Amino acid sequence: MPIRGGLPPRNPRFVGREGLLTRVRGMLGNGPVVLLPSPDHQLGGTGRTQLAVEYAYRHADGYELVWWIPAEQNAGMRAALAGLAQKLGVPESRDLNRTLGAVRDALSRGEPYRDWLVVFENANRPEDIMPYLPSGAGHVLVTSRNPRWTAEVAQALPVPVFDRADSVDLLRVRSTDLAAADADRLAARLGDVPMALDLAAAVREAVGWPVAEYLERYERRAVELAFPTPIRVAWGLAAEALGAAAPADRILLELCTFLASAPISWRLLWAARTLPLDTELARTVRVERRLRTAMRRISRYGLADLDPAGEHLTVHPLIRGMFGQELSSERHAELLRTVRGMLAAADPGDPDNPAGWYRYAELAPHLIHSDLLGGDAEEIRQLVINCVRYHYARGDYDSSRDLAASAVARWRDALGETAEQTLLAAFHLANALRAVGRTADARNLNLQTLRTQREVFGGDDEATLATANSVGGDLRIQGHFGQARQLDADNLVRYRRLFGESFPTALRCANNLAADLRLLGDFRGARALDDQVLRHRQAIFVPGHPETLSSRTGLAYDLFGLGDYAGAAALLADSHLENVPADHPFALWAGRFAAMAARRRGDPEARPLAEANFAACRQKFGDLSVDTLASAVSLANCARAEGALDDAHELLERAVIRYHAVLGDEHPFTLAASAALAGVVRAAGRYADARTIDEEVLSGLRRSVGADHPFALSCATGLAADLAAAGEAQRGRELAADTLRRSRVVRGVDHPDTVACAWNLALTDGDEAARQQALTGLAKAYGDGHPVFRTTAAGQRLETDIDLPPL
Structure with missing residues (x-):
């Protein structure tokens, strides 16, 4: 059996398409294939997704891996690719971009799987998926509504409506007692359009309409419409029938109009139970059993797909669009308020906690379609901020930056530049900008935000202090260690006065001040502070907590700086890393410091330790990260100590060039690496x-x-x-x-x-x-x-x- 990920359930009523399936198989051998609507049905409804699903199941045994990627939104696509990274054994980088690049390269190399199928569903912007398209012996299948696919990217294959024989088969599979002549008559009126046929079959099965009655209703509704396409008419009949049978179900489905094509969890719909709702709808969503029954009923009428476990509804974009067009402006506004409130009520909070990330993964795709940025309630905007932070915590800095930038732009106009949540979004935007390498932009935005927060909310406001901490980070990156120390020392006094010295954010601020002291060469002062913070963190956090490890590694560097190499090595014993992933940034710091201490103690294992740490840092952070460059300097020191001057020179020369590019010519780290290079040059007699x-x-x-x-x-x-x-x-x-x-x-x-x-x-x-x-x-x-x-x-x-x- 192949490894499968994200693959939708197979349609047990799939019929026909034999010629198309054969063409897909043949074309995939020549590169990626994109399934498009036929020119006369450009809005869709011709069954592209169902064709892709059937192909995946029919040929699954020919692949070692089959992976389905929802590509309508970048964040969801990147999350699905991150899941694929785990199956491929690709180490996770701190920056998700590096992980996704590694996924593409592993697939292209055929490691560990040579025969694979990757399906990008609803990839409507070719430029969004191009960075992730692998080559190699595997196959890439794409579904899209956008005709702007060039032959250099993918081979286009339009998906037409059914042949009449396939239409008749579909209708008779759904209604075994349907006569062939009646099925032919129904198919002809529906134009052989797959979605229209499926809606008709579903509603007839749900309410028991004979063919003649269905066609009579169809004709009456068609006359009422200015543009009576088969899908629009068939949808109208199904929606009307659902509303007559269960009015609350139709309202529930109307709420889905404001959500994305991504699967809609019952937990999200259940969150509406806390809101003021129509009496029948409130009764439906208040109890999980009733809600799940409603979801099954919506699926029976063909208006959404329900997964086999009954956990998620998926509403086709055309269905969503037609519901939206039917709503009056007042009804539209009312439902939109409900959806936004529902999303906010489903917010699990604490976006830094990985335990809740699956909940944010369910919520995040719906932010754009519900225009959450336009919400007028504080809790709605807080969900946006939490999603910004969720993307950042996962390492998806691009998605974090994009969402934060959109929030800042919208809220500056709607709320004003000095509004609390505008400034909070700006703070998170600066974090994301720094993470993607735009340090100057991050610094300028942070300074502007901090200045405004101090004027409006005062220096002791918690958000002001958080931004001040971020400014301290900017100063450290600039090499202004003394200024960072002054700022962080002031922050620490304020934090301790407001929250006490053992409050987690106060400890983070103390941790930052210790980092400033360490950078200034004051290892005694850093040691005293790190030792204090470590004791507090050990008292309030569970063993193995990353923040405790941060204090331990900082204290180890302090001891190293003081010349106590044995003490530093003892503090970095492996037993303290057992609950932290090996590629966690703090674990990588510990690995480098352990190699440094081993070198100073004359341990022959120092260079192998440093080489392993350098490789891990390159994988986690990339070649231009200051962590990777610092690891290169430490490895070069090991190489020089062993007399491997050529290796040391190559490492340091490359590191110095990159430090110049990343931090600038006058940064202390650039100069320090240059001094290390001079030592190798001197050792060579030059x-x-x-x-x-x-x-x-x-x-x-x-x-x-x-x-x-x-x-x-x-x-x-x-x-x-x-x-x-x-x-x-x-x-x-x-x-x-x-x-x-x-x-x-x-x-x-x-x-x-x-x-x-x-x-x-x-x-x-x-x-x-x-x-x-x-x-x-x-x-x-x-x-x-x-x-x-x-x-x-x-x-x-x-x-x-x-x-x-x-x-």
Whole structure:
């Protein structure tokens, strides 16, 4: 049996289409095929979806995998492709775009399945699915109403109405006692249009109308219409019959007019029970049993499809459209208010919690069709914001950005720029913009939002504080670590005053302040704060909570920065990662820090650990992520420590170029990576080239983070070696002595890098006593047998590596 995903139930009454099915099979061998309405029925109703479903079931045994993708909206299509990623064994990236690209590439390569069928249903914008179209030995089938498909994208196959024989078969399958002549007469009047035939068969079966009575009713209704197409007339008869038999059911179906073609969960319709409704409708939706009965009845009349479990109704776009055209403006407004209230009532809340994501997956497709952005109630707009956040939490940053941008634009016009929910939507839009790499746009929007929130709501408002935290993140990305610290310190005072120091958002703010301190090289201050936050999080969260892991990894980096490599390694033991996915960002940080600690301890496993972490970061974040680039620097340090200078040079050269592109020329991380590159160049004996790099980098670091920052101290250590090699002994000695003095103050006398500075100066001065004192300090820092002593035994200078903390 093939693996199947999302495939609708097979139609047990499917008839005919043998020639079309054969053509589809033949054409798929030459590339993607798109099923379109025939030119004389461009609105549809000719059975494209049913044809695609039948093809999938009929040929399923010839495929290893069959996957059905609803493509009417981007968010739903991307969610279905994300589900396919799991079946293909594609690791999930933090950015859903990377995951979906990996899905396309895996299918194209035929890994792990060579023979597959992927169906894109209702793909009405070719440009939306083109980025996800795989090639290879598998097959792609598309259904669409849009004729704008070029031959370069897919082969078009129009789906016409039935042949008369197929029409007769369909009608007689539904009514076994129907005479062939009567079926022929009915098919002729309905123009052999599949949807019209299905509606006619369903309503006749539901109410027992003989053919003659049905045709009589058909003629009367056709006369009443300006454009009496078979589908419109047949729909009208079915809707009228349903309304006569169960008025509440028709109203329920009218509500579905404002929802998407995606399956409509009974839970969504059940949410209407809390709203003021028509008496009969209220009675229907109030009790689950009655609601499910109504859904079955709607399906019996052919006006919607019901899945076998009775969980979801799916209403064809043509049916929705015809109901909508029948409504008066007053009735339209009334039903729209009900639908919006129903959607809001179904909001599970807490969009960051994966446990509720399936509920948001059911709600999100309906936001556009119900024009939820135009809702005038606060809870309706809150659902929009929660859906923005849901997309973001899942890693679908594009969908989050698009929905947030639409909300900001609509609400600025409708509510004003200073309205609370306009500003909240802007805050989430900035998050999404940052996530897709538009950091400058995110920064500008956040600053504008924060300024307005402070003016309107004050600095202590919770939403204002959340935006201020986001601005702090922008400042860190810009490299303005001192400004971020000032802002986050002010935020923390406000959070603690308002909520107490153990409140989760206050702890997040404290976590951010610790990150600022770490970036500024204040590892003692960061350690004190991280240790405090970790204790609070352990007390309020379950074991293995990601936020606890965040504190643990931050504290581990603090210990690393303080020179306690064994303590950092112990804090990152695997037992603390057992409840967190291996590719979670915090787990990847822990992996990198563990490799860093192993390298400093002289563990030969350091480089394999760093290589695995670099590969995982590339998969999760992509090549241009600051996390991936920091992992590349740490791996290069391992390679240089082993003497693999070519590998280290290649890694660092590529990282420096990308840091320039991502963060800019003057960012401390760009400069720090350049200093690491200078160290590899120096190790290769190219002292003049290393000096050129170091002089420029040290000047930049002193401007951006100051002469006492660990980055600047490490670079100065390298430049002192460059100067000594160039014969500028006095200048090199002065720089080495100044660096040692600063390191003692900043890092401490016993810090391994301070002791390394002391060793280097002792070599320069030829001071044997100072050398012995430095060796004693190195033994205390590293223990006996550490690889550092091979360097000292050779009478060579020591490097002080730069590793980059998370931004």
